[in-house]
Amino acid sequence: MTGWLHSCRRTSVPTLARHLIGVAVAAVALLGLTYVLDPFHDYQLATAAAYLCAAAGLTVLIGQNGQLSLGHGALMAVGAYTLAMVQNQFGDHGVIAQWTVVVSLAAGVVTATLAGTVIGLAAARLRGPYLAGLTLVVAIALPAVTTVFSGVFHGDQGMSVFLPPVPDQLGVDFPMERWQAWLAVAAALLTLLALANLVRGRFGRSMRAIRDNEVAASVAGIPVARVQVVAFVVSAACAGLGGGMFAVLAQSVSPDAFTLTLSLNLLLAVVVGGSGSLAGAVWGSLLLVLLRYWADQLTGGLALSAGLRTRLAGNLPLAVFGLLLIVVMMAAPGGVQGLLSRAGRWVGGRLIRRPSHRAEVPAPDAEPPAPVVSHS
């Protein structure tokens, strides 16, 4: 699909129309896919889509603006808890309708945006390790809010989320998981559409200019601090939407779902897919879900003692994620999308150049790879 989009770019189709067509095609394809998959895999698709909402925002922040945030797991918690509380208010007052989910998702996005503004304002003055450190502290400190104000957030045990049932029009035996997949995919596609337009426009250029050279960008008249804050806020809003979707999928919220590990998982999705690339965020989010599934399959297939199996259950994927993060960072900093576009260029170069019998074909490797994580 991306290759097709690239070929469109050379013609004169306007950016917005191109993105709309892409999203419509993806929506139809995924809608069909949800009917092919069984409920379990529908749920996995929904989980990947929820990850994608947050990872897409984070990849723009890290890859295009050069701000490394480890606090996006906490921002997802903000979105999730807001959704839970608004949704439960609807439930308590007997308002049972599908639009309530949209309203409470929007509320989640708004609160995450507010939280993101506070962090972003502090973050705009910070660079590199300081920003990473501050957001790390946010990721570790924010779950403490749920225990300090346990009257509101119900401490460690969290709370369940009231959800309206699947619409009757879809039939009686329409599985809940498929409906959740529809919601999550819709949220993810809207996020991608919004971010793709943002990145292609003036704001995207400003972000990249700041990433590549802050002093030059400010000399060129780009309001550095404002762009930094807005970039952080935008990605916080995406994290809020992703967190809200998490709550819709699990139908419950608790602090142990939003630990530092979640933030690090998002970072993995961004880095493995290819930092700064929205298509890369898609690969990364799918990989987060699939790796965990494969690890479960593997440990389930081996004859292990019950104790060992429980020890492996959460920890094997964790170790693999970490290893992947290190290996990708050292061997292929462009991630999956970087490798794909290199392969694409290589194949494209072959197809075009071969008939013309040119003596020298430029080596595809000679092209400098796009900067992945910028100098800050």
Next chain:
Amino acid sequence: MDRFLFLTVDGLTHGAVYSAFALALVLIWRGTRIVNFAQGVLAVATSYLAYTVTGRSGSYWLGFLAALLAGLVLGAVVERLVMHRVAGAPPLNAVIVALGLVLVVQGVLGMIYGNQYLPFPAPFDRSAMTVGGVPLVSRFDLFVFGTVVLLMIVLALLFTRTAIGLRMRAAAFAPSVARLLGVRVGRMLTLGWALAALVGALAGMLVIPTGLGLHPTAMDTVFVSAFTAVVVGGLDSPAGAVVGGMLVGLVLSYVAGYLGAGTAPLAVLALLVVVLLVRPAGLFSGPQARRV
């Protein structure tokens, strides 16, 4: 008043550990301009090793020694195998690789030991001795103070009085000039990482018996406190790290003591935000110019 005294002593004890941990961060920052986000999990790994050795041999001190040695080796291995390779890359890459290490170590420790809290013995009595009728300080607190003070003296002597310390400082301060003068810069950096991991391992052995318990994420909050200490003191200043560590220890002890233990992480966040907004380069820094 008794409570205030108790909290002060408790804060200073924890502060001493944060100081040691912060020193480890400063050691690596001065050498490689990397904030070692994996410092916490490396200390947890060595503490788990100490747990196993102590459990098998029955001797606390054998475990203690094993942790320190493992820290030395682990630090060198991590630098050689991983961090060394991202040294020339953009600074965020080193942060990401260190975070990858966090996941690997936590995952591996969880696979071996499981994710429950393991009780970790203290070598000395942790109940407070009374001084003039007031329960003030425990034997373990004195052990912590003594160890950290000894550590600081040893580090200060190493860096100011020995040839190897001079070489390490030269390698950190002006690598190319040091290389021209015959200093094996790469080796000095490895040594710096090994030393930092040893200091971290020591800090882990001192802090985990104080009610934390052993868990793959046990040092997360300690790392966060030490990072705050380093920011308070300035990433480049060893003296700042020590003062910052004490300050963070005291603040956290008062907040946790008077407002409830759950509020401590939020207090760290508030302290860090205030320091970053008021004096981002630390309380002990001179005026700085941003490098273009």
